[in-house]
Amino acid sequence: MLGDDTTRDRLWRTAARQRGYFTAAQALKAGYSYQAQHFHVGRRNWIRIDRGIYRFREYLDLPSTDTDHLVRWSLWSRDRAVVSHATALAVHDLGIANPAEIHLTVPPGFRARDSAVVLHRAALGAADVEQHEGFKVTTPLRAIAESAADAVDQDVVDSAVSEALSRGLTTRRRLLRAAQELGARAELGVERALREVTA
Structure with missing residues (x-):
C-alpha cells in the first residue's frame, strides 16, 4: 500500500542518518501510530533497544561499526x-x-x-x-x-x-x-x- 510505503520511507530516511535507530516520537512524526509501532515491534520488523528507542531489523544484518551503540545514547x-x-x-x-x-x-x-x-x-x-x-x-x-x-x-x-x-x-x-x-x-x-x- 502506497501510504504505508511512504510512511516507512520517511522513517527509514530518519533512521538511516542514525545507523538504523529511531525513537517512538520520530516514528509518530513519520506517520506510525503507537498501535502501529506496537505491531512492528511484535512482528520483529523493529527491534526494541530501550524504552521508546527502536532499530530497523535490517541493520542487524549490515556491517556494524564500533560506534553504532553510541547513537542509542544520543537518542x-x-x-x-x-x-x-x-x-x-x-x-x-x-x-x-x-x-x-x-x-x-x-x-x-x-x-x-x-x-x-x-x-x-x-x-x-x-x-x-x-x-x-x-x-x-x-x-x-x-x-x-x-x-x-x-x-x-x-x-x-x-x-x-x-x-x-x-x-x-x-x-x-x-x-x-x-x-x-x-x-x-x-x-x-x-x-x-x-x-x-x-x-
Missing part, C-alpha cells in the same frame, strides 16, 4: 548528550583508550540517569563538539583535556597526546591551554604527557 538523551572523555578518545582512535564504560557529557540541568553510562555535567561550547553519524562527540583536544581532568591512567593520556601531535590534530600550546581551562589535575596530566613525548 536516549534527546540529542543533549555528547560522547566525551575516554570514550571520545576511543571514537577518535587516539592512543590506547578502551574504556569499559560509556562517558557522556550532559548539560547541568539534565535529569535522566542510566547505570550503563557515566554522566559528566558541563556546558560545552560549539568549538568543543564535533558531529558524527548519529551522535556528537567532544573534539580530540577537549577529549584529551577532560580525560586528564578525570584522572584516567597516565598511559592513556600520554598515548593520546603523542598521537594527536603526530597526526597534526593540535599543538602543544593548544593542549596546555585546554587543560588549564579544566583545572590543575588536567594541566598536570597533559604536562606529564608532553614531557613524555619529548623524552
